[in-house]
Amino acid sequence: MAEFPPFAVTVDLVVLTVRADELCILLVRRGVPPYHDRWALPGGFVGFDEDLPDAAARELTEETGVPEPIGHLEQLGTYGSPKRDPRGRVVTVAYLALLPDLPPPVAGTDAAAADWLPVSRVADAQLAFDHDVILADGLERARAKLEYTPLATAFCPPEFTIARLRTVYETVWGGRLDPRNFHRKVTSTPGFVEPAGRVTEGDRGRPAQLFRRGPAELLHPPMLRPSVTRS
Amino acid sequence: MAEFPPFAVTVDLVVLTVRADELCILLVRRGVPPYHDRWALPGGFVGFDEDLPDAAARELTEETGVPEPIGHLEQLGTYGSPKRDPRGRVVTVAYLALLPDLPPPVAGTDAAAADWLPVSRVADAQLAFDHDVILADGLERARAKLEYTPLATAFCPPEFTIARLRTVYETVWGGRLDPRNFHRKVTSTPGFVEPAGRVTEGDRGRPAQLFRRGPAELLHPPMLRPSVTRS
DNA sequence: ATCCTTTCTCGTCCTAGTGACGATAACCGC
């Protein structure tokens, strides 16, 4: 390895949450060139002695101000087109994070501002770099993973109702699900949720049972998106 | 970006094929330190002006000697632990390739040898670097993707029989599938395969219809692994 | 208190999809 081309390596985060029946993403407004004043994914350089997942977790806590062990964090993909950053050859490892609803974030060091934006309004926000592509991949991954993993619970607080879980699915997938079939499906899929033994209070309608996330990593059988046109 | 830690970026390939009813992987025997004489995934440094998928495709053709547009190539994941390469900080972007059965490869520049090895015998081969982890992730990805995509066809020549496709599933998943139910499933899943209009000749038993890959990108409904214990 | 609205939860059809497996079709070698 006497000679090799020098690269910069960064991590960028697609941080998603569900708030007020909308799927939202955490974005920062860039305070420095290039792409000054444009919205971008939170992220930064990987330390020379830092592992990639550690760098992602560090950026996540820096941007949200929340100690990490909540929600879900996984590697999404790596983007390294030679022209993607005008400053030089930068390869970025993108991570996908799914979090329950959190308070608004505080602006970081080189960010003029940081905030949750509904993904439906990001299209015309003109994200910096190739972050629109990364976001699209992250959304696709999140939508697909809700089908065959219990990751929808990562969008919920530790204890939640079936109805809350249903709104997560409805928000991420877009569209309505039958509450009765959804209830049957979730409670009959082994390991998806476990009863917490308590019920809600003070809401409208009949009080609902509270559940916690179950031990399953994969859902058998999977949840089915209604949009899928069957034969 | 005045200052940033300098990284080396490589691509490594998990190249899988099915030959003689065994799932095989393309490995090279390293001809230089570190890990001299050990088996490793084929791969190499990314050119300074080269995009990541281009680098992966280049390495694939270099190692197999086959012009690329056959089979399937997709990004698998990125591995960048600070200690994974004793020579310095090397981040590798792993790609997964699925190919039909090909002639044996020729050794490349820094490789003493290159050959197909059954994955069942790789466990005690002591792969270099963290390549055992990358291989495990690639196998898991391949097994999962056979369920909900038509990628099993990437292991087959352009025209193939249902039985050939079935042996692909049996080899990758391990275990037997009922030929009659498999035939019904494959031919009734829209867009999976299309009849080529020809039949096999010279084999034992009744001649079989030949099929080509269909236009579907996703299988609805998916193929089901028998190992999955249903409730 | 009584009614009405809202939401949760259970139950009942009906159909598509699938595992188990029988039966037939079309080739081979002897």
Place this chain on the structure above:
DNA sequence: GCGGTTATCGTCACTAGGACGAGAAAGGAT
């Protein structure tokens, strides 16, 4: 022709899931 082998079609039973009815349990209005 005859048995062996593989491909292909059909039947039956069972399960998962979509559509939807109905009761349970709360709050609010009158």
